[in-house]
Structures are given as C-alpha cells and as structure tokens.
Amino acid sequence: MNPIPLFPLSRALYPEGILHLRVFEIRYLDMVKQCIAEQSEFGVVPLLAGNEVRTPEGKEVLADFGTMAKIERWDVPMPGLMQLRCVGTTRFRLLSSEQRKYGLWVGEIECLPDDPPTPIPESLQPSANTLGRLIADMQQERIPVAEMPFAPPFRLDECGWVANRWAELLPLLPPQQRHLLADGDPQSRLGQIQDILKRRKLLVG
Known part of the structure; x- marks a missing residue:
C-alpha cells in the first residue's frame, strides 16, 4: 500500500464520526485538492504533542492509531480557505510516518477490522x-x-x-x-x- 496523507488533530475521529475542518495551510490545501480529485481518503491521527497549526519551533508527535476520513462536502468561501465535512470510515494502525514538503505527514498503515455488531449489555x-x-x-x-x-x-x-x-x-x-x-x-x-x-x-x- 502506498503511504497515505495524514492530518494530525487534537481530537480523534472514529468510524462514522463527523468531522468539520477549516483548511488553510498549504500542506493540507494541496492534500485535500488531491483527495477530492482522486476521490481518495486521508488519515486522521491524534496529536500526542505539538500543535495542529505548524509552528517553526513546534514538534508534532503522532499517535500510532487513527481513522480514515472521507470528504463528503467541501466549499471554498475565499481563496486559500476550504471548509470540509468529512466522515470517519476505517480504523488503522500507523506503522511508520514521515514529514514531506511543506510539513505534510504521510504514513504506512494497517487497516483494522470494523466493529462487529455488539448488543449493549x-x-x-x-x-x-x-x-x-x-x-x-x-x-x-x-x-x-x-x-x-x-x-x-x-x-x-x-x-x-x-x-x-x-x-x-x-x-x-x-x-x-x-x-x-x-x-x-x-x-x-x-x-x-x-x-x-x-x-x-x-x-x-
């Protein structure tokens, strides 16, 4: 499997969860445009340390588990800003990760099984x-x-x-x-x- 783009957030996304994003950093604008063009998903992982918005002195530490996100709707209210509504799909284990141009994280993942229907005791x-x-x-x-x-x-x-x-x-x-x-x-x-x-x-x- 090719590396997937990652979006580290202070809040985790779970399968079938709704995620609203305001995207303005270059690293994510390019990623989102590519996902829309290819109808592909990106991974959302919790940030164990660091900030969502990149800073020169900041160091981001990613959790080793996350959830794939599918873009359902998007809007461009002004140049350089995209508003997204995404839905969580599949949980995954993050096997490895690296930062690329403009600070975009990508990673190798292992998809995890969906929850079996489990009645509530x-x-x-x-x-x-x-x-x-x-x-x-x-x-x-x-x-x-x-x-x-x-x-x-x-x-x-x-x-x-x-x-x-x-x-x-x-x-x-x-x-x-x-x-x-x-x-x-x-x-x-x-x-x-x-x-x-x-x-x-x-x-x-």
Missing part, C-alpha cells in the same frame, strides 16, 4: 440511554440533522456506535483517545466510556 445501558436522551433533546430543539455532531442512523443498541459517539463528545486527553482507537473490543470501549461518564456524573439512568 444491561450493565452498560445507562450510556446508551444518556446518549439517546441527548439526541432526543436535539431533535426536540429542531436542530437540523446536518448540524448535529453525529449522523443517522442512530444505532443506540450497538456498543461500538455508542462508545465512538461518546469518545467524540467527551473532552478526552490524547492518550485516552489513542487508547480507545486501539481497543478493538466494542464492549470494552463502552465500559471505559461509562466509567468516565460516571465520574463526571453525566449518566441519566
């Missing part, structure tokens, strides 16, 4: 109930689906889907995000998420 149901309440509140407030932080179908009966959506919503530290991306067991991930929700007193029952 009774002990973890509060996590799904709380997320369902949040979605219902958004619908009651008539928030357009396109503006919600996640897209339908809302699979509130699957461990992986619920865990991924909470992982995107919660203010997790980069090492926590990396750990969740690396965990291929959906029920294990949801258990970790529910522990966080309990500590933050966010569960509704």
Whole structure:
C-alpha cells in the first residue's frame, strides 16, 4: 500500500464520526485538492504533542492509531480557505510516518477490522440511554440533522456506535483517545466510556 496523507488533530475521529475542518495551510490545501480529485481518503491521527497549526519551533508527535476520513462536502468561501465535512470510515494502525514538503505527514498503515455488531449489555445501558436522551433533546430543539455532531442512523443498541459517539463528545486527553482507537473490543470501549461518564456524573439512568 502506498503511504497515505495524514492530518494530525487534537481530537480523534472514529468510524462514522463527523468531522468539520477549516483548511488553510498549504500542506493540507494541496492534500485535500488531491483527495477530492482522486476521490481518495486521508488519515486522521491524534496529536500526542505539538500543535495542529505548524509552528517553526513546534514538534508534532503522532499517535500510532487513527481513522480514515472521507470528504463528503467541501466549499471554498475565499481563496486559500476550504471548509470540509468529512466522515470517519476505517480504523488503522500507523506503522511508520514521515514529514514531506511543506510539513505534510504521510504514513504506512494497517487497516483494522470494523466493529462487529455488539448488543449493549444491561450493565452498560445507562450510556446508551444518556446518549439517546441527548439526541432526543436535539431533535426536540429542531436542530437540523446536518448540524448535529453525529449522523443517522442512530444505532443506540450497538456498543461500538455508542462508545465512538461518546469518545467524540467527551473532552478526552490524547492518550485516552489513542487508547480507545486501539481497543478493538466494542464492549470494552463502552465500559471505559461509562466509567468516565460516571465520574463526571453525566449518566441519566
């Protein structure tokens, strides 16, 4: 497999997650234009150290797990600025990486299996109930689906889907995000998420 372009971010992307990006750095503008032209995807990896916007003194440290992103929509509101709506597709392990011209990261990856449909056990149901309440509140407030932080179908009966959506919503530290991306067991991930929700007193029952 040829190296893929990488987009390091302070927030992780998970499969089926929605990602809005404002792209203005040369390294990413060129990458995005190529992805659109070739209908190809790029990889999103959490930043363990460094800044999203390149600085002369900064050093970026990438996590070794990430998620592929597919560009669904794009807009060019002004020269040198692109606005993107992307969706997460496949998790991957980052085997190696290097920086190229203008600071663009590329990497060799190993794609990881999709989550198997895993029903939510009774002990973890509060996590799904709380997320369902949040979605219902958004619908009651008539928030357009396109503006919600996640897209339908809302699979509130699957461990992986619920865990991924909470992982995107919660203010997790980069090492926590990396750990969740690396965990291929959906029920294990949801258990970790529910522990966080309990500590933050966010569960509704």
